[in-house]
Amino acid sequence: MKFTLSWLKDHLETDASLEEICARLTMIGLEVEDVDDKAAFKPFVIAKVIAAEQHPNADKLKVLMVDTGTGEPVQVVCGAPNARTGLVGAFAAPGTYVPGIDMTLSVGNIRGVESRGMMCSEKELEISDDHTGIIDLPEDAPLGTSYAAYAGLDDPVIEINLTPNRPDCTSVHGIARDLAASGLGTLKSRPAPSFPVEGVTAIKVRLELGEDRHLCPGFALRLVRGVKNGPSPAWMRQRLTAIGLRPINALVDITNYLTFDQGRPLHVFDAAKVTGNLTVRRAKEGEKVLALDTREYTLSPANVVIADEESVESIGGVMGGEYSGCDEATTDVLIESALWDPMNIAKTGRTLGIITDARYRFERGVDPEYMVPGIERATELVLELCGGTAAKLNVVGYEGHTAKAVDFPVSEVKRLTGLEVSPEESVSILQKLGFGVEGSGERFRVTVPSWRPDVDGKADLVEEVMRIHGVDNIVAAALPSHNAVNGKILTTLQIRTRQARRALASRGMLEAVTWSFISEEQAKLFGGGQPALKLANPIAADMSDMRPSLLPGLLTAAQRNADKGYGDVAIFEVSGTYEGDTPEAQRRVTGGVRRGTASLNGAGRLWSNAAKGGGKPVDVFDAKADAIAVLEACGVPMGNVQFEAGGPAWYHPGRSGTIKLGPKIVLGAFGEFHPKTLDALDVSGPIAGFEIYVDAMPEPKKKATRTKPALELSPFQAVKRDFAFVVDKAVEAAAIARAASGADRKLVTAVNVFDVFEGASLGEGKKSVAIEVTIQPVERTLTDEDFEALTSRIVANVAKSTGGVLRA
Numbered sequence: 001m002k003f004t005l006s007w008l009k010d011h012l013e014t015d016a017s018l019e020e021i022c023a024r025l026t027m028i029g030l031e032v033e034d035v036d037d038k039a040a041f042k043p044f045v046i047a048k049v050i051a052a053e054q055h056p057n058a059d060k061l062k063v064l065m066v067d068t069g070t071g072e073p074v075q076v077v078c079g080a081p082n083a084r085t086g087l088v089g090a091f092a093a094p095g096t097y098v099p100g101i102d103m104t105l106s107v108g109n110i111r112g113v114e115s116r117g118m119m120c121s122e123k124e125l126e127i128s129d130d131h132t133g134i135i136d137l138p139e140d141a142p143l144g145t146s147y148a149a150y151a152g153l154d155d156p157v158i159e160i161n162l163t164p165n166r167p168d169c170t171s172v173h174g175i176a177r178d179l180a181a182s183g184l185g186t187l188k189s190r191p192a193p194s195f196p197v198e199g200v201t202a203i204k205v206r207l208e209l210g211e212d213r214h215l216c217p218g219f220a221l222r223l224v225r226g227v228k229n230g231p232s233p234a235w236m237r238q239r240l241t242a243i244g245l246r247p248i249n250a251l252v253d254i255t256n257y258l259t260f261d262q263g264r265p266l267h268v269f270d271a272a273k274v275t276g277n278l279t280v281r282r283a284k285e286g287e288k289v290l291a292l293d294t295r296e297y298t299l300s301p302a303n304v305v306i307a308d309e310e311s312v313e314s315i316g317g318v319m320g321g322e323y324s325g326c327d328e329a330t331t332d333v334l335i336e337s338a339l340w341d342p343m344n345i346a347k348t349g350r351t352l353g354i355i356t357d358a359r360y361r362f363e364r365g366v367d368p369e370y371m372v373p374g375i376e377r378a379t380e381l382v383l384e385l386c387g388g389t390a391a392k393l394n395v396v397g398y399e400g401h402t403a404k405a406v407d408f409p410v411s412e413v414k415r416l417t418g419l420e421v422s423p424e425e426s427v428s429i430l431q432k433l434g435f436g437v438e439g440s441g442e443r444f445r446v447t448v449p450s451w452r453p454d455v456d457g458k459a460d461l462v463e464e465v466m467r468i469h470g471v472d473n474i475v476a477a478a479l480p481s482h483n484a485v486n487g488k489i490l491t492t493l494q495i496r497t498r499q500a501r502r503a504l505a506s507r508g509m510l511e512a513v514t515w516s517f518i519s520e521e522q523a524k525l526f527g528g529g530q531p532a533l534k535l536a537n538p539i540a541a542d543m544s545d546m547r548p549s550l551l552p553g554l555l556t557a558a559q560r561n562a563d564k565g566y567g568d569v570a571i572f573e574v575s576g577t578y579e580g581d582t583p584e585a586q587r588r589v590t591g592g593v594r595r596g597t598a599s600l601n602g603a604g605r606l607w608s609n610a611a612k613g614g615g616k617p618v619d620v621f622d623a624k625a626d627a628i629a630v631l632e633a634c635g636v637p638m639g640n641v642q643f644e645a646g647g648p649a650w651y652h653p654g655r656s657g658t659i660k661l662g663p664k665i666v667l668g669a670f671g672e673f674h675p676k677t678l679d680a681l682d683v684s685g686p687i688a689g690f691e692i693y694v695d696a697m698p699e700p701k702k703k704a705t706r707t708k709p710a711l712e713l714s715p716f717q718a719v720k721r722d723f724a725f726v727v728d729k730a731v732e733a734a735a736i737a738r739a740a741s742g743a744d745r746k747l748v749t750a751v752n753v754f755d756v757f758e759g760a761s762l763g764e765g766k767k768s769v770a771i772e773v774t775i776q777p778v779e780r781t782l783t784d785e786d787f788e789a790l791t792s793r794i795v796a797n798v799a800k801s802t803g804g805v806l807r808a
Helices: 004-009 018-027 148-153 172-181 234-242 252-263 343-351 356-364 366-388 411-417 424-432 459-470 491-505 520-525 550-565 607-612 620-633 675-681 733-741 784-802
Strands: 002-004 030-034 045-054 063-067 074-078 086-091 108-110 113-115 157-161 199-201 205-208 218-225 267-270 278-282 287-288 296-300 302-305 311-317 333-339 389-393 392-395 403-409 436-440 443-445 572-578 587-596 641-645 651-661 665-673 687-692 717-730 746-755 766-775
Touching: 002 004, 002 205, 002 234, 004 157, 004 172, 018 030, 018 157, 018 172, 018 199, 045 234, 074 113, 108 675, 108 784, 172 252, 172 424, 199 607, 205 366, 205 392, 218 366, 234 252, 252 267, 252 356, 252 366, 267 311, 287 311, 333 366, 366 389, 403 411, 403 459, 411 459, 411 766, 424 436, 424 443, 424 459, 491 587, 491 620, 520 675, 550 572, 550 587, 550 675, 550 687, 572 746, 587 620, 620 665, 641 733, 717 733, 717 784, 733 746, 733 766, 733 784, 766 784
Parallel strands: 199 389, 205 278
Antiparallel strands: 002 157, 030 157, 045 063, 045 086, 063 074, 108 113, 218 333, 218 389, 218 392, 267 333, 278 302, 287 296, 302 311, 403 443, 436 443, 572 587, 587 687, 641 651, 651 665, 665 687, 717 766, 746 766
């Protein structure tokens, strides 16, 4: 949003400097992005031609003697047809940068005659496109003074970075209102427009939108007869040019001026070019319109248009049509002021690729109560600048504005901002901003003005009080200190999420981020696909369901890498999965897959793997090792963890396992994937993976204060004993290890399975499992009798738990 300083002061009575105004704008939330103080115009001075003679070597050039107010005439060679003795204009000395020709002047020699400067045209100063002659000023213009100051070109331009929630400040008047509320002056009030009205506006307007009346809640139209359209006055042209708009003619410039001055976009039609009455309707499929930017747009029923009885005349709220536009021949003009649906305007603008000042305001929301006053002000300007006679105003559809009311306890200001603002000051601020306030004490009923569609609740009112009172008044406060340097800041789930990431990264896996949405087929493949988890508006057909598992995304990601030549992939993700549509049914899961030869040991094409055919393919034990690494990193007591054969249906039944903590808590599963699962996902192997439910891990128990050292080593030598048990094939090796360990929890510190053997000599359906038991004495050296007793307990425990017999 751009405006000039003098423009602002048309609405704000203030003695504040440019610097003070800019600082206050930023403080109240209207951040100043740029200030152009027109320094480029300062070198140009008013000068008078005291002599003009024909150039000796060029018919179209003249040699001028110019009085610049310094007392020493300057010789200038000039080709302007209006150069003459006595002319007063704008002079640029050598060293001056002239923006219209993008050149810095120097002393020149033109056809053998020295020239020490330049008499400038309006185009050379970028005031207008007029370059037919040099600037011709009144004879009483003060010589030697700044031309910019004399012509009003030294007016600084301020640009603010306006956020989308502040449509009220898309106007100079709205910005002035905010500054006045902040105490930087007084808001000026202009008397309501008053002018005679003769006759009626014969052209009628119909709103043919059916049940979609919200697309155009109101439409006002007025005919002004007998206008004389020409250039707009200099002050208006200068302001429009300063903010980057090209002056066209008085009628069009008035609409552009009011768009910025009051935030009220308008449109003017040449009444002679409108056939019959006007209709506001949806465009027909394929209907076309030649717009004011000379481009032809193809419309659809999603676009709302203004049409006469022959064709479309305007894209409602976005851009007018070229055919019915006003030019110098216009004598009767129709002025339109309407309301449009912000969402529809935004969609139309994006679809057609049109960016206009009208669209910018309508899609943010204009003041509905200014629809009629806006057209009255436009009519007043038309009559003032172009003459004519105004007809009676036609207003269609508008049913008035219902103001929002908000219950406002002023204590919220302190609670939400920390600012100590008295109720009286809070009320005063809101009233200065145009809010209606009723009540007393600590609670008020606040009526929201029609120009503030962004204010909905009490927090919005607190924001208004805060920004006008001054954000810089908020006292900086340190965050509350924790009891210790290593005090707990993150939740247990957050800590475990970090630990899981670090553990897997240290094992050579790369973190991936996959979509939370998968296809229905994939969801059903991994236990999902419930109706409650379907997306109402999926971004793609194959992203219709919330994922029940991380594995589909990781598997397809691994395959995409393999398709591009990276077959040895090890990736993981720590994120959410969804078992239902409630917060409790969202889980935090760590998942990972390894493909090809991307095992932790012996991965890829190493010389040591040549005998293995290029590397060991990943298998169930790689996935199990990754899962165990996550559990250990998260602090799960591994002595209580149990591994059971078999896992969910998407794993290979004979090459997978389920991880439990006790008989009930399932911590996760791992394994090689079922061939049917891989086929359904169009993924090839070898590939193995795992999932660990981080949120299923119990909270760690608080450790009691230790009075003894954290690490105590036994002074006695550990002893290892080997046992081989013959058991049924169905017996798990882990069951044998648990039974051996349970023989004596203090002495038996480790049990390791080191051999499994099956053969006819053992009997049908039997196998031999060999374990190594580590025995660590703590209090004394064990005697042979102690070892014999412990060995007997181990054998008896295994026999009782698994039916195992010590192998002879």
